[in-house]
Amino acid sequence: MRARFQHGFRRLEVSAVPITQCAVAAGLAWFVAYNLVGHPRPFFAPIAAVISLGVSLGSRLRRVAELVLGVSLGVLVGDLLISWTGSGAWQITLVVGLAMAIAVFANGATLLVAQAASSAVLVATLLPPGEAGGIDRCLDALIGGAVGVLVVAVLPTDPVGPARRQGRALLDELATVLAMTADALRARDASAAAAALERARASQPLIDELRAALRGGQEVTTVAPLHRRRRRVLGRFAELAERADYAMRNARVLGRRVYTALENDEPVAPELADLLGELSAAVRALTDQLGREGDRERAREPVLDVVRHVTALSDGWAGGPSEQVIVAQLGSIALDLLQATGLTRADALAAMRDQRRI
Known part of the structure; x- marks a missing residue:
């Protein structure tokens, strides 16, 4: 009660x-x-x-x-x-x-x-x-x-607060989906992988709510002169919405491949489960820095660590078809997350290439 x-x-x-x-x-x-x-x-x-x-x-x-x-x-x-x-x-x-x-x-x-x-x-x-x-x-x-x-x-409402709350909710859901997929892969549990995939597929309302919060915030900055300076912050959340949407789509592709591999009893390197867990932690680090001025750069380091570890695993390693798809989707999600921190696509790709050369 x-x-x-x-x-x-x-x-x-x-x-x-x-x-x-x-x-x-x-x-x-x-x-x-x-x-x-x-x-x-x-x-x-x-x-x-x-x-x-x-x-x-x-x-x-x-x-x-x-x-x-x-x-x-x-x-x-x-x-x-x-x-x-x-x-x-x-x-x-x-x-x-x-x-x-x-x-x-x-x-x-x-x-x-x-x-x-x-x-x-x-x-x-x-x-x-x-x-x-x-x-x-x-x-x-x-x-x-x-x-x-x-x-x-x-009497304007806070134009950024709802977008920040919805952004956190969406990133928390992405981190949860990745962690559930990692646990399923680690336990080689196809039913757990199916549950993670279903949760990823059910995430669209969170994306819609974030976009609705952004539209509401933009309207407030349009009619309330005191809040017009916050349009730049809303622009960053709009970019986050797009990148998080793409990241969740890639998580669905990854989850579907993990489920297929486990359902068909395909061999999957156990290190991939650790990388998925690491990527989930990187998403939570991005959530912690969300909306803090000047702190978005700190959220890039955990993502770049994942890129470096993926490279170290895949160098000289062919892997099976499912493993190759999982590795590719890990890279795609990392790219989306780097762009969510404010990097352009070209700068994010360059940062990922730098990690691969280390």
């Missing part, structure tokens, strides 16, 4: 700023629409503000545009049809179907289509034909969306 409360408070701590943003935006949107614009019941202004923000970072600017466009489309279709046909069950069916069809035809996203449908329903059920409330609702949506963007600019 205590652990559950601790996790709950930790989640609340992480979401404290987004929750504050939503609360402030909702109140401010109502104030603007009611007191400054003069709408008597501006219920949709705070709703639009909260929807445009959400509790988590994401594509907020796009969400605001989809929100306003969806509302406007639903109100337009609803006002036009209800003024001709009146309200009723079949009129609502027609209005919702037509509004959603137009939104889908325009290649609308989920939020746009949903808002078009809900706006059409509200116009058809709550607003008498010919009443100007539908136009007011469009303006409320615009006010709420604009207030949401303003609140992000004035």
Whole structure:
């Protein structure tokens, strides 16, 4: 029970700023629409503000545009049809179907289509034909969306923190996959190798979450002047996302080859399991240095040590087909990790060649 409360408070701590943003935006949107614009019941202004923000970072600017466009489309279709046909069950069916069809035809996203449908329903059920409330609702949506963007600019979340957390989670998963594969190879356990491979294949959501965090951070730096200087840091995390993605793909290829070799009872040099474990430790070293200014160079040394040890093992050693694939994938993952530390591909290859000459 205590652990559950601790996790709950930790989640609340992480979401404290987004929750504050939503609360402030909702109140401010109502104030603007009611007191400054003069709408008597501006219920949709705070709703639009909260929807445009959400509790988590994401594509907020796009969400605001989809929100306003969806509302406007639903109100337009609803006002036009209800003024001709009146309200009723079949009129609502027609209005919702037509509004959603137009939104889908325009290649609308989920939020746009949903808002078009809900706006059409509200116009058809709550607003008498010919009443100007539908136009007011469009303006409320615009006010709420604009207030949401303003609140992000004035009370911005940390644009780098979510990307750093997701980057650590992805690298931790890569290190775990490599360690599990090493243990399977060391024990010559095909079922353990299959479990490691399955875990590697299930890692795509972590990559997607990192990219979503990067998009959210980039939006914050776009609308919040105080955070624009952090674009360079986000650029480094964007490169990390690409390289970690490639590294995980190579880990899947490596894991599949290890599983095949063990399933077919092929001979595999036991030293390769040690190299896999060493590479896993190198990934954890990179995780420890993640986000620290000037410390990325330290994370390269463990990776270069792996390259040197792979070279020492493979020199003058032909190896079987599976062993050659494993060695090749070890080199590919090392290349990805060196690029994740900030080296260009050419510089990373040069550093690897230098290790092979030692």
